[in-house]
Amino acid sequence: MELTERKKKILRAIVDNYIQTAEPVGSKVLSAMPGMDCSSATIRNEMADLTQMGLLEQPHTSAGRVPSPAGYRLYVDELMQDYRLSVDETMSLNQAMELKMQEVDKVISQVSKMVSKMTNLPAMAMTAAANAPTVKRFDLILAGEGSFIVVIMTNSDVVKNRLVKLPVSCTEQDLKLLAAVLNASCTELPPEGFTPELLERVSRSAGAAGALVPIVLDYATHVLSQQSRSEVYVSGQMKLLGQPEYRDIDKAQEVLSSLDSETFSNLPATLADTAKTQILVGPENIAKELKDTSVVMTRFDIGDGMQGLIGVVGPTRMDYAQVTARLSYFAENLGRMFAKPELPPSQGDE
Amino acid sequence: MELTERKKKILRAIVDNYIQTAEPVGSKVLSAMPGMDCSSATIRNEMADLTQMGLLEQPHTSAGRVPSPAGYRLYVDELMQDYRLSVDETMSLNQAMELKMQEVDKVISQVSKMVSKMTNLPAMAMTAAANAPTVKRFDLILAGEGSFIVVIMTNSDVVKNRLVKLPVSCTEQDLKLLAAVLNASCTELPPEGFTPELLERVSRSAGAAGALVPIVLDYATHVLSQQSRSEVYVSGQMKLLGQPEYRDIDKAQEVLSSLDSETFSNLPATLADTAKTQILVGPENIAKELKDTSVVMTRFDIGDGMQGLIGVVGPTRMDYAQVTARLSYFAENLGRMFAKPELPPSQGDE
């Protein structure tokens, strides 16, 4: 069977309408739509064809039609009209973004909250390092009271620190020597590079502060692993409850229970995919519990080989066009924001 | 009317039973309970009295009785039997605690997750500084490439850092001088102490690096405000959906919508209250949306004049005894954990 222009038009109309109303749509309302120049009977015939082709489904005999997953797929790939952000929308998006970003330190978690707020759906935000992080620089500061501060700067200019009690007494000179040794031999190494042999070698050449080497390198390993591990934040789970398809608590619970960070942490593999924006419809989804939901995600660049991903989860019947538009816009501005080196949202530990 | 021993016994039995079953409890089941030595008719009379005293309620004429808020109040204040943690429970609590604490950096957020998990209810965790934080020590590290790292240590030994681009070129000597000046005149000051005059005075005496003073002090203000502001984390909101009283989505949504950090940020006022554990029943609650829920919270000490608060939110019909016991145990161990200086869960930026 062939997919004529008219069939496409009807399919699009059905999806659009269903997205709005969440009710099966029948032939009568379709024929009444502007731009539909044929009778309900004709449309019924076409709908029968579309159903046979697997693009539509019928909840029961005497109900209208609903898009099938395949129908949605076709819709998002070919039929969907671009959604243009209104001036109001861009303005409120911008405003939300500006305000929050300055004030708050946990960028990624904030981002996920904002995405959720602006799409009114559960949202996810994560980052992933493209290349293995290394230490660029060690600093050790004597902090009085028998303790010192380890300051570690990674190759992506993230700075982390930790306060450590001194197991042995130590002068500022000792620390300076140790820092020099560490900077000479332990920088630019992948986490696996911190071998016991290296550790021992460094300890020996570090003189009085040699005892501190394990502590410092332990912390370095910790920081590096923390950097390479991608952080995932999920926000606004409860937003799902607003959707009519989740009036049923059990359905809602099933989905909500798998809406945690872990579900998304398997995702990085697909992060580098070709398209900037990716839409997973129903059964194509990342977890079987999400088979009746869709996920829309968009990539953005952070710089230093880091990438970020923001996305939302919603019922298969969601406004893909709108969500995609908002997500893209947001991602774009995020990228721009991170690119500005003079106002880094979080350049350090906060 | 007088509250006889037998009336108390009956009330306790009703609350206990209702907590278990979530169903109104009738005279028949009560009279069948071990320890009840009177007939259902007698109990009916007593229940009528209790209802008149405002301790019980009747959903409808032909149903059993349900505790009223006042009934719960009396129950938690006088009637509740202490719940003893079983060996299994303490073990799994300990285990959960040990494991997670080492691995994870965001302590408070982790704590809230753990509390939620162990009570199977939405949980909240927060900290509050008892006294205003001050800076104890400044360090400035030249980091090559025209940038430097500000390291700030507060009076509670929390260390924070930020990487800043140098607006002017600067030698290590300049930074050292600046640090010395800052340490001499800007430590032990409350956030309000950073006046424009001070800023100018310091700038002048800092020589070549004077231009950096605003940047550093700005960051210091930021850190201090961040420290004094109490962080609130809420986890496991969806756990509410498991409770039978929230089978109705609309009810659930109403409560869930007010289960965010903001609701609890007004709380610190009551944090210093006398009792370690506090129970807010129904209408006594902190927000009107929570009038049909109860909150159980427990304080714990962090040291350095800091306090923490963990709590859970649940239906008024929750197992107060069990929740209280688990919460107290957890709080106690948290306090112990924070008290150990040699293994601080987070002593630094993480």
Add this chain to the structure above:
DNA sequence: ATTAGCACTCAGGATCAGCGAGTGCTAAAA
């Protein structure tokens, strides 16, 4: 003071009829 007995109440479940939106098919019209 307690208890057995009894009439009464009322939420919840099951059953059933009627409505109406929507369909598929057929036959006529374009």
Add this chain to the structure above:
DNA sequence: TTTTAGCACTCGCTGATCCTGAGTGCTAAT
């Protein structure tokens, strides 16, 4: 050949009705 009007049919939803049973309050006997 395609479109359309007409019509019989399907079936989920709504509301009405009835029934059941758990639970009560009251009264009279113990």
